[in-house]
Amino acid sequence: MTEPIDLDALLDAMTLDEQASLLSGADFWSTVAIPRLGVPAVKVTDGPNGARGGIFKDGPSTACFPVGIALAATWHPELIADAGAALGTEARLKGARVLLAPTVNLQRTVYNGRNFECHSEDPWLSSEMAVAYINGLQSTGVAATIKHYVGNESEFQRMSVSSDIPERPLRELYLLPFERAVKEAKVQCVMTGYNRVDGTFMADHHRLVTQVLRDEWGFDGLVMTDWMAHHDTVQSVLAGCDLEMPGPARERGDKLVAAVREGRLSADAIRACARRVLQLAERVGSFADPVIPAERDDDLPAHRALIRRLGAEGAVLLKNDANALPLAPQAGQTVALIGHAAVTPQIMGGGSANVNAHYRVSPLAGLQAACPGVKLVHRPGADNHRYTPLMPVPMTVSFWANDHFDGEIVATQTSPNTEIMWFGSLPAGLDPYNFSARTTLRFVAEADGQHAFSLISTGLARATLNGEAVLDAWTNWQRGDTYFTFGCDEVVHHRALKAGDVVDLQVEFSTAVAGGGFGVHALRVGASRLMGEADIAAAVDAARAADVAIVFAGLNAEWDNEGLDRPGIALPHAQNELIARVVAANPRTVVVLQSGSPLLLPWLDAVPAVLQAWYPGQECGNAIADVLTGAVAPGGRLPQTWPLRLDDTVAFGDPAQYPGVDGHVRYGEDVFIGYRHHEARGHAVLFPFGHGLGYTSFEQTGLTLDRTVLQPGEVLSASVTVRNTGTRAGSEVVQLYVHDAASTLARPPQELKAFAKLSLQPGESRTVRLTLDMRAFAAYDVDRAAWWAEAGDFEIRVGSSSARIHQRATVRLLADWREPVGR
Incomplete structure (x- = not known):
């Protein structure tokens, strides 16, 4: 067993310059080494859907996993833990001991360019995914870096915009995934966002970094800036931000030493940050094994299989009239594949999440393998790009x-x-x-x-x-x-x-x-x-002559991309016209969508089946083919509400709330985002939060609570029996929402507080138990500076989406429960 490092003795042996040097990166991806004292460098690499390594584009290839929203769409924490562990292995292959993932900012609006990278609009679902991901990743000895702390819910003016968030939604929504990652998963690193919160840059935010993250929640790990997000030499150190990235130093280094000598900063503050850098190196094993090996591009069969399974588990069957899916094309039949994405696999979003995938399986290739003897005809039909396509030549x-x-x-x-x-x-x-x-x-x-x-x-x-x-x-x-x-x-x-x-x-x-x-x-x-009428007409002709038409529509990594938000949620170019004309020519049309957030679907009533496949990683075409042909049942549920109209969405029509005015974006909707927003305002939606169909049917019965009255501090247990009433194997997600019947504080009509995913054979039934602690009933009371559950009745609602509640039961909290922050 390796002897622990005496970090304090090591710090005592350092000069002030050496301690200060640890507070910035050595280069784009590594921390500073101090060879004379045996201090190793630690390499980090981008995630969250892969481990890229040190070269941003066209470096050694790596496994590309589904994007964040696709992982969350599985509603399967155990499987996400497996993905986290696999990503730990991938990081090691790139010589990295820190993965810059997961991303847990909430999908506050439909515009955010990084919604694809985030998990959900709901803080409980997002935090369940984050805890599982971190547990899996850190089980391999690789440190997770939860990001972007906090309030980074849009990309507009992302390097400077101030997210002005009232304390209650900050606590109940935006901080919750970070809080649970610290308290439950013991995450080792936190990355601050580019944005400001209430006027202060996050890297300099003493209240949120020191008072909340460290003092209240007990975080003892390392806080790093996002890349080039460091602004103030002194304030960031005083705030408790340990590491400026990337290197070499821009606002630290010699500037820190000068600040100490001029009396603007204490040497103890530098020492505290340096100690946490050393502590991270010790925790990830860099002292014991200081060599950063050359990057490897091993293509692991187990990871191929896991990525393929994740793609199907996260695919959401949005509509399936008359059992149009699964398809069963026979040898000799013709299937028309329409759309660029049929042959150009859309496997991931853009920005720092982008990786050089080992390979990319197209839906055409996946269906060719799944449907031998079936004639597959492809027509592009319409453009889907944001920028003029690249030339596919060296x-x-x-x-x-x-x-x-x-x-x-x-x-x-x-x-x-x-x-x-x-x-x-x-x-x-x-x-x-x-x-x-x-x-x-x-x-x-x-x-x-x-x-x-x-x-x-x-x-x-x-x-x-x-x-x-x-x-x-x-x-x-x-x-x-x-x-x-x-x-x-x-x-x-x-x-x-x-x-x-x-x-x-x-x-x-x-x-x-x-x-x-x-x-x-x-x-x-x-x-x-540029594509035009002739291309649509050719696609329509192909569809008319085929036994089945499959239209692959949606976005790509140019639309779902870091650095810029989406202009709206309509399908770009002529894709809506293309789909409408194809289904008019062939009513046996299926639409496969790929995007990282909601879309408007004006042709929905005419199309019998719609599958949302997200960006499912390098096994894209195989995972889609598995679901379309019924080799695997679609397992996904929506982590984000799909609105009926753009006008109904959070912040629509108020520039102060989005994109912001004079460098400030005001979170004026309070705690009402996502389904909370739509339900509170009585909006009809296109598809509700938690929605997803399968190839079989289920019933949820027998909701029982282990008590009907609660004393403050007690835990409630709810049991539900789920039975597969259909003829095929499949999975069901039991979703438990809590409704506060009478509250002094304005509360959403219901809030997700627990869920469980079950895979059942035909006729099989199983009972699942879900537990709720006091925080499940509480709101954050600003005046009390505490989590507060108010005495009275709470309705427990159990169903298969936020809009499909099958059973209800009531529990009474006999007295107020209060938990001050910091406990």
């Missing part, structure tokens, strides 16, 4: 060691497509703040029509087409919403081309503008034909 870039193409070419680099991201992957010897680059590309039009050519860059960029200067992201360059807000907005040029026309592009890039933060740069070149 792009070789030449570099100069200055920002103005002077002298000799010093390096070259090849990307597998026409996007290159220099996040830890710039050729050796180049200064990430001072280089220029050039590439040439050839585009050949495959069909007549209007074509788009585009540029996006984090520095100056320009391009000529056949010698003509038409793409200018150089003159008057300014930051936009791309590449974590360090890139410009897309610059687009349109021109009509005939099939066979050749366009030669010369593209130039320069760092002669402060675009890329911390020397992080990217260049993206797009070129594609």
Whole structure:
């Protein structure tokens, strides 16, 4: 057994400069080592749906798991713990001992660009998933990093916006997943958000980091900033934020030492943060094994199988009239696959969650394997992109060691497509703040029509087409919403081309503008034909001639992306028209949706079956095929309400509440988000929270409570029997909601407080027991600074969604129960 490290003796042996050095990263992904004292570096890597490693794009491949909302859609904590453990193994393969995951910000609005990465609109479901994920991950010796603490519910002005959150919703909603992660899962790291809360940047927020996180909840681990989210040298240390990332130091290092010598900061404050950095290194085993190994790209069969299972367990069958699903196509029949996503698998969202997957199984490939002898015909039908699609050809870039193409070419680099991201992957010897680059590309039009050519860059960029200067992201360059807000907005040029026309592009890039933060740069070149009426007509013809049509519609990682929010929740381009016309041509049409949050479905009444598949990871096509063909029953339930109208959603029509005014976004809806909001206002919804169908039927009966009266402090137990009344195996999620019959505080009509998922064979029944402690009945009372359950009646509601309550029972709390914060 390894002897424990005497951290205090180690700190005593350090100079102030050495202690201060520990409070910033050494580079983009590692902490600082102090070789003379045997202090090791610790490598971290991005999650939450994979372990990427040190190269942002096109590095060693890794397993790509379903995104956060897809994991939560399983409503299966035990399975999520398995996913966490697998991700721990994946992190180890990349030499990392800290995974920057899970993301537990709530889906406050439908606009947030990172809703796909988060678990749910509901704090209990989100926290159940987080606790399971962290327990699984940390069982492998890899530290979890719960993020983004706190109030990071949108991407608009994300580096500076202040989330102004009243104390009650802060406690009841947004802090709860973090609180449970600390108290129940013993999470080892917390990452602060970019945003401010009530005017103070989270990395500098003494009340929330020290008073709440550390003092009230007892968190003894490490707090790190999000990347480039550090602002104040002194205040962040005083707030209890230990580690500035990435490195090298920007606001710390020598500035910290100067602050101590000038009397603005005590040396003890630096020592306290440094101790927690050392403690993390000890907890993850870096002192015992200080070597950071080379990254490996092992493709593990067990992880393949787990990802495939997770994809099916999280797939939500939204509608299934007349048992249109599962499909049973026979040899010799024709199935028309419509939509780009049928052949271009949408496996994940965009931003820091993006990984270089080992492989990507398309729905076409999955269905080919599942349906031998069936003829599969594909037509794209309509566009689904946000930006002009990349050219699927290698792009070789030449570099100069200055920002103005002077002298000799010093390096070259090849990307597998026409996007290159220099996040830890710039050729050796180049200064990430001072280089220029050039590439040439050839585009050949495959069909007549209007074509788009585009540029996006984090520095100056320009391009000529056949010698003509038409793409200018150089003159008057300014930051936009791309590449974590360090890139410009897309610059687009349109021109009509005939099939066979050749366009030669010369593209130039320069760092002669402060675009890329911390020397992080990217260049993206797009070129594609715009789809139109002829493409829809071809898809309709294919559907009409087929026995079954499957339309793959939705979004992709350009819409569900870190750094920018969604403009709305309608399907982009002509996808709604495409679906309506396909189903008119063939009533045997199934729609498979892929998105990271709700969509409006104006054609829903006409389509017999709709499956929401999310972004299910590298086994995308296999998981979808498993569900469509009935090899596996769909196991998912919605973690987020799907509204009937955009107008009905939280913050709609009030700029102060979204996206914000003058740098502040006001959480004026209080505790009423998600289903709480819709139910309190009597809104009809498209699909309620917790909704999901299967290929069998269930009944829930026999709700019993172990007592009908509660003394303050007691635990209530509720039992429910579930029986599979159909002819196929399947799973049911028992959802328990609590309704406060009469409260002094305004409370939602009901709140999820427990759930259980059961898999049952036909005719099988099982009794499940759910327990509720006092917090299940309590609200946060600001005046009392306490959790407060008010004496009176509470209705226990059990059902299969927030809108399908099958049984009710009442329990009476005989006296008020109060728990002051900090206990």
